[in-house]
Amino acid sequence: MKLRRSLRIIYFVLFITSALIQTRTALAQQPTPSDDEVNRIAHQLYCPVCANTPLDVCPTEACRQWRDLIRQQLSQGWTESQIKQYFVVQYGVRVLAEPPRTGLNWLVYVLPPLIILAGAILLLRAMKMWTKPAAAITNSTSTSGDDKPSTNEASKDDYVIRLEEELKKRK
Amino acid sequence: MLAEFGYGILVVAFLVALYSVGAAVYGDRTKSAGVVESARRAMLLIWPLITLSAATLIYLLITNHFEVSFVYSVTSREMPTYLKITAWWGGQAGSLVFWSWLMSAFASLVTLRKWDRDREFLPWVIVVTSLTTAFFLGLVVFYENPFARYWQTLDGQVLTSMFAPLNTIPLIPADGLGLNPLLRHPGMIIHPPMLYLGFVSFVIPFSFAIAALITGRTDDRWIRITRRWTLWAWLFLSFGLVLGSRWAYDVLGWGGFWGWDPVEIAALMPWLTGTAFLHSVMIQEKRGLLKQWNMILIILTYALVIFGTFLTRSGVLSSVHAFAQSAIGPAFFVFIVVTFASSIGLVIYRWPQLRGETELKSLLSREALFLLNNLLFISVLVVCFWGVIFPLISQLITGQTVTVGPPFYDRATAPLFATLMLLMGVAPLSAWGHSTVKTLGRALWKSALAALLIAVILFFTYTKNAIALVGFFLVALVLLVTIQEFWRGAIGRMKAQDENFFTALWTLISRNRRRYGGYIIHMSMMLMAVGILGINIFQTQTQGTLPVNGSLKLGNYTVQYESIAQFNGPDNRQVTRAVVGVYDQNGNYLGELHPRIDYYPDAQQNMTIPGERSSMQDDLYVLLVDWQPATANGATFKIFVNPLINWLWIGAFVFLFGILVAAWPDRELEYVRERSHRVEQTSAAD
Numbered sequence: 141m142k143l144r145r146s147l148r149i150i151y152f153v154l155f156i157t158s159a160l161i162q163t164r165t166a167l168a169q170q171p172t173p174s175d176d177e178v179n180r181i182a183h184q185l186y187c188p189v190c191a192n193t194p195l196d197v198c199p200t201e202a203c204r205q206w207r208d209l210i211r212q213q214l215s216q217g218w219t220e221s222q223i224k225q226y227f228v229v230q231y232g233v234r235v236l237a238e239p240p241r242t243g244l245n246w247l248v249y250v251l252p253p254l255i256i257l258a259g260a261i262l263l264l265r266a267m268k269m270w271t272k273p274a275a276a277i278t279n280s281t282s283t284s285g286d287d288k289p290s291t292n293e294a295s296k297d298d299y300v301i302r303l304e305e306e307l308k309k310r311k
Numbered sequence: 312m313l314a315e316f317g318y319g320i321l322v323v324a325f326l327v328a329l330y331s332v333g334a335a336v337y338g339d340r341t342k343s344a345g346v347v348e349s350a351r352r353a354m355l356l357i358w359p360l361i362t363l364s365a366a367t368l369i370y371l372l373i374t375n376h377f378e379v380s381f382v383y384s385v386t387s388r389e390m391p392t393y394l395k396i397t398a399w400w401g402g403q404a405g406s407l408v409f410w411s412w413l414m415s416a417f418a419s420l421v422t423l424r425k426w427d428r429d430r431e432f433l434p435w436v437i438v439v440t441s442l443t444t445a446f447f448l449g450l451v452v453f454y455e456n457p458f459a460r461y462w463q464t465l466d467g468q469v470l471t472s473m474f475a476p477l478n479t480i481p482l483i484p485a486d487g488l489g490l491n492p493l494l495r496h497p498g499m500i501i502h503p504p505m506l507y508l509g510f511v512s513f514v515i516p517f518s519f520a521i522a523a524l525i526t527g528r529t530d531d532r533w534i535r536i537t538r539r540w541t542l543w544a545w546l547f548l549s550f551g552l553v554l555g556s557r558w559a560y561d562v563l564g565w566g567g568f569w570g571w572d573p574v575e576i577a578a579l580m581p582w583l584t585g586t587a588f589l590h591s592v593m594i595q596e597k598r599g600l601l602k603q604w605n606m607i608l609i610i611l612t613y614a615l616v617i618f619g620t621f622l623t624r625s626g627v628l629s630s631v632h633a634f635a636q637s638a639i640g641p642a643f644f645v646f647i648v649v650t651f652a653s654s655i656g657l658v659i660y661r662w663p664q665l666r667g668e669t670e671l672k673s674l675l676s677r678e679a680l681f682l683l684n685n686l687l688f689i690s691v692l693v694v695c696f697w698g699v700i701f702p703l704i705s706q707l708i709t710g711q712t713v714t715v716g717p718p719f720y721d722r723a724t725a726p727l728f729a730t731l732m733l734l735m736g737v738a739p740l741s742a743w744g745h746s747t748v749k750t751l752g753r754a755l756w757k758s759a760l761a762a763l764l765i766a767v768i769l770f771f772t773y774t775k776n777a778i779a780l781v782g783f784f785l786v787a788l789v790l791l792v793t794i795q796e797f798w799r800g801a802i803g804r805m806k807a808q809d810e811n812f813f814t815a816l817w818t819l820i821s822r823n824r825r826r827y828g829g830y831i832i833h834m835s836m837m838l839m840a841v842g843i844l845g846i847n848i849f850q851t852q853t854q855g856t857l858p859v860n861g862s863l864k865l866g867n868y869t870v871q872y873e874s875i876a877q878f879n880g881p882d883n884r885q886v887t888r889a890v891v892g893v894y895d896q897n898g899n900y901l902g903e904l905h906p907r908i909d910y911y912p913d914a915q916q917n918m919t920i921p922g923e924r925s926s927m928q929d930d931l932y933v934l935l936v937d938w939q940p941a942t943a944n945g946a947t948f949k950i951f952v953n954p955l956i957n958w959l960w961i962g963a964f965v966f967l968f969g970i971l972v973a974a975w976p977d978r979e980l981e982y983v984r985e986r987s988h989r990v991e992q993t994s995a996a997d
Contacts, residue, residue, distance in 0.1 A: 165552045186714050191628065193573045194716075197565035199917055204937075237716035239701070241961070244709055252723060255697075256690040263686050267679060270600070270671035273795035 174213040181220055182207050188231035198224075316381055318458040318473055324360035324415075325452050326444035327353050334472040339434035340600040347434050351422050354437050357444055358415040365412050368457055370404065372398055380471045381457040387489035387913045389883035401490045403624060404457035404717055406503065410620065411505075414511045418444060421515050421540070429536060434455035435522035436515075443514055446646050473884035487663050495882065498558030501986040502551055504580055509548025510616045513585060515540040517613035520606055524657040529602060530662045533590045542974035545589060546967070549583050553963040564919035566852060566932050566951035568959065570718040573628045576695045577619035583695070583752025584598045584612040587688035587945050594678045599668030600786035601678075603658065604685070606665060610654040615692075617647050627703060633928070647833055648697070675746040680738040687731045694723040721847075725778075733839065735833050736792045760797055774849070786837045793830045800827075807840040821974065835969050839963030845929075845955025852952075855935065858945040862894075866952045868931050869894040875938060877947055885910040886920075889935045889946055893924055906935040906948065912971040929954040 182196035187203050195203055195210075206227075214222050227235045239245035331353040344566030368381075372395045377383040384407065385398040399733055400409040418440035426433050436683065451457065459629055462470045462479035493499065516537035523533040556568040569575060588608040594601045625640035658665070671679060699716040705713045738745075740754040766784040774780065797816065804815035820827040855863045857872040864870075871892040880886040888907040895901055904922025912919070924931040928955040937947040 174857070175949075176852075179852075179854055188427065192570070192714065192716070194565070197563075199564070199919060232712060234712040234714050237714060238719050239705070239713040239715065244705060245713065247704075248697065248713075248715060248719070252690075252694045252697050255693050256686075259689060259693075263682060267671055267674055267682065270667065271458075271674065288936055 171215075173211050176216060178207055178211045181210050181214070181223055184220075184237060185224065185227055185235045186237060188227070188235050194237070313367055313371060313376070314458040314460055314473070315663075316369070318452075318456060320360055320367070321458075322452055324357050324364065324411075325445060325448040327356050327360065328415075328441045328448055331357070331361075331441040332445060333550040333911045335434040335437040335441070350407045350434065350437050350441075350536065351535065352363075354415075354422055355419050357889055358419045359414070360659070361408065362417050365399065365408055369396055369399055371458075372396065373433075375487070377487045377604050378460045378481055379457070380459050380461055381489045383484055384463070385487070385490050387487040387883070389913070390489060391882060394495055394500075397494075398490045399915075401494045402457075402505070404451060404459075405454040406453055406507075407451045408457055409445055409504075410507055411444055411451065411512065412446065413507050414440065414444045416515065416689045416788070417511050417515055421518075428739065429532065430702060431526045431528060432522040432533070436464050436518045436527045439518035439753050440519050440824060444902070447473045448929075450639050458485040460769050462604055470627060470947060486593060486913070489883075489911065490885075492911040492914055492916050492918045493562060496558055496562045498561060502554040502558055504553055505547050506551030509544050509546075509551050510581065510620065511543035512540055512547060513581060513609075513612050513616050516544070517609050519611045521654060521657065523588060524606065524654075524661050525660065525882055527664065529661055530947065531592075531595050531599075531602075534897065536596060536607065537884060538592070538975070539974055541585070541589060541592070542970060545582070545585050546974065548585060549966065549970070550963075552578055553960075553966075557960065561923075562918065562920070564921060564934050565950075566619075566921075566934075566953065569844065571698070571717045571797070574623050576699050577622040580695055580699075581612050581615040581619055583688045583692045584608055584615055587685045587862050588612060590681050590684050594681050598678050600671065601682075602665040602667065603662060606661075607655075607773045608685075610658065612652065613654070614651045614782050617643065617650070621647060622699070651807060656769070661709065666849070673745045673747065675741055675748065677738055677741040677746070680734055680741055684731065684734050684738065685752075687727050687734070691724050694720065694727070712755045722851065729781065729785060732782075735836070736785065736788040736952060739792055739796050739833075746758070755792070758788055758791040761791050763831045776848055779844055779848045780838065781846075786840050789837045790834055796830055797827070828971075831969030831972055832966055833969075835964075835966035836960045838958050838965055840962075842956050842959025845958065849954040850951060852950060854947065854949040856937075856947040858944060861945060863950055865898040865950045868901075868950075869896075869898075870904075870931075870933055870948065870950055870954065872946055875935075880909065883912065885912065887935065887938055889922075889938070891933055893921065893931060904931070904933050906933045908935055908938070925957055927955075927957055930956045 146197060159217060159240070173189055179196040183194055185195040187195050187198040187200070188206075189202055190198055193203075209225055213226065218226075223227065233252040239248055322694045331350045334350035334353060335348050338344070338348075371379050372386050373392055375382070375386065375388055377386075381402055383402050390398070398405065400406040408424040418437075421440070422433070423435060430634050434840050435942065443741065456473055459471050459473050461482035461484070462476055463482040464471055464476075464479050469482060470479060475481070479612060492569040519537045521527055541968040543772050552575075555578065558875075559565075559575075560568040561569075572952055591601055591605050591608055595605050621640070621643035625643050627640055632997065669810055673679060701715055702713050705711050714726065716890050729943055736758070737755065739795075765787040766780050769783050770780055797819070801812055802820045804810055804819055805812060808815065808818075812817065851866055853865045854864060857863060859872055859874065860873040862869050871894065873892050875887065875888045875889045877885065884905055886909055888905050891904050891906065893904060894899040902924065904924060906922035907920040909920060919934055919936070922933040932950075932951040932953055934949040934951075936949045938945075
């Protein structure tokens with residue numbers, strides 16, 4: 141029983157290994173990757189030497205060679221993440237379109253939402269502070285004489301009157 | 312001799328600017344109107360002086376004086392005259408002179424206005440504008456002299472200096488390097504002046520704000536004086552941004568118009584605060600609220616104007632080390648810190664006087680929604696600012712260079728822009744003072760329902776992309792609400808005044824240009840949003856190497872490579888131009904395009920110019936990526952289909968129209984002002 145089980149495990153491992161080797165061989169033998177396949181990856185990388193230029197559109201000779209390198213790597217069966225990792229190892233994280241989410245780089249992602257949230261809270265508090273109590277609101281009327289939305293004929297007339305008043309003021 | 316003359320004039324202009332600052336302060340402190348007038352006249356002298364110096368520089372550019380290092384670096388013999396003139400702002404030193412020239416022109420214009428009612432502002436407006444001009448002139452005089460010349464030592468070393476160093480002889484290169492080919496596009500010729508105009512005109516409202524803070528006259532007078540200046544500043548800055556986008560689309564050869572490049576963001580940031588300011592000042596005018604906030608916004612705008620120039624001029628973007636090595640970088644940094652800190656200090660000093668005159672009555676009132684609008688603009692600013700400076704911080708602290716690219720900005724700003732669009736739909740329906748959910752809901756529901764219906768139709772006929780559908784819903788909502796506002800106003804007038812519809816609409820708009828100009832701007836923004844949604848969500852592309860008569864298919868288009876030719880173009884460029892035929896999905900011939908590569912030997916640089924076929928539906932954008940005559944493969948083409956992109960450019964024209972409507976001088980108003988002024992004078996005389 142134990143032997144049969146061990147054999148099953150060995151067969152399974154052999155099957156997986158052979159499948160992986162076959163896949164690898166098939167990938168290695170695939171035809172030259174198309175320009176679109178190369179550009180799809182190059183678009184996610186930035187030129188290591190030019191400032192803020194994605195690799196797929198960079199016109200320099202160096203970038204042309206890097207795109208050829210990507211084509212070569214793809215034809216050898218490299219995956220997208222392996223290619224990106226290769227460029228990071230060779231030229232640093234600047235080749236990525238965004239900083240990797242590690243260490244100090246977290247700040248780039250965390251700080252803006254925190255500041256915006258703080259701003260929103262501050263604004264809400266300020267608005268509440270500036271707002272009259274609810275009871276006062278019901279009794280108050282608009283002092284500006286501007287365009288309050290209308291819902292019925294009466295308020296439509298009211299709108300026209302206010303509009304006219306406002307236009308007269310500018311005469 | 313000419314170079315010395317041009318430089319000498321700049322030095323005089325710098326000294327006059329400093330005198331103007333000193334005299335204005337002294338005149339105000341001693342209450343001496345004569346000294347203030349002297350400061351004003353000194354200030355008026357700056358512009359003619361810089362004009363004279365600039366004319367000298369342009370003459371040197373046109374007449375190939377390559378012994379002047381600036382001329383050598385931005386022109387060549389082959390360049391046409393108009394490009395030699397525009398090379399003035401094509402390099403660092405010249406662009407700083409250009410900045411100073413525009414600044415002094417605006418400062419002169421503002422001091423030529425009638426000051427009778429605002430005499431106390433005058434000295435401080437002079438101080439701010441002259442100080443800003445003096446700063447830029449100082450950069451030119453001490454660090455980035457456009458008149459510096461080449462000198463050769465006896466051992467062959469080349470030096471750059473204004474005056475001959477010891478044991479040197481003048482060096483006159485036979486030809487110059489020529490203007491950067493990227494800057495030879497018509498869009499790029501107009502784009503920098505537009506941006507600079509936007510930048511310098513925002514200095515005017517800032518100077519009045521500072522004058523209001525210093526004099527303690529903190530009512531909304533400074534806002535009323537500068538309302539039109541602000542609108543024009545916003546117009547120039549907006550058009551600078553649009554022209555820059557068009558230039559990127561036509562010249563950079565990557566099929567897009569906006570890449571979230573730090574230089575682009577540097578120009579966008581003051582636009583964001585400027586837009587928030589434009590909305591926010593209305594609350595102060597209408598309701599007497601937000602005085603403190605408006606001061607902060609205009610100070611931020613000014614700081615970002617200088618910061619934007621600093622980013623693009625100091626070398627800090629390429630590396631913090633370049634910044635440290637740059638002579639003008641630290642000077643800019645100190646100027647920004649000092650002006651920002653002192654301005655904020657003044658706001659704190661006047662804080663109690665800047666309290667609101669009334670209270671906010673409802674969280675759904677128009678002023679409350681404008682506040683939310685301000686929060687959103689500032690939020691976009693926070694994202695942009697942090698995205699631009701984070702690589703510098705990372706480099707400084709960890710030594711690691713990182714890129715903060717479009718994925719970050721797209722993700723962070725898309726929800727903020729969507730909320731802004733929603734606000735554009737809701738805010739025009741809310742009232743100053745007080746609105747409730749009920750009143751807003753009643754005013755909004757018809758437009759919202761119609762917009763929803765449009766989104767549903769688009770779902771079945773155009774796209775199933777959720778983000779696009781939300782975007783199109785918001786666009787439809789804003790357009791419908793805005794059209795409804797025009798309709799409601801015109802119908803109201805028709806009934807009340809017995810006018811026909813068009814007369815009623817015309818009178819409505821002409822009597823309240825600011826509001827209806829604003830609504831036109833809202834509509835233009837929505838047209839632009841259609842273009843932005845189209846290219847960002849639906850853009851498709853493909854690339855392939857084709858033999859002659861080979862074809863590439865993308866979407867509804869088939870592009871067939873027909874021929875290629877090489878020839879020398881004007882401006883000494885070597886042109887490689889392909890001819891490609893374009894066919895629709897049924898094989899019908901639509902015409903031919905000519906994508907090309909221009910090689911500039913003087914700059915040793917290629918320019919990839921696309922062939923474009925534009926329609927309201929999309930742009931077919933073909934790039935000649937590569938051509939290898941030695942191989943049989945033919946040429947490599949990259950093709951983009953950019954759906955709806957032309958709505959962006961149409962929106963830009965509508966936007967221009969909207970601003971002109973809002974900012975055009977009001978004859979009736981001017982007449983009333985003049986009349987009241989005359990009455991005041993007569994009564995004073997009596």
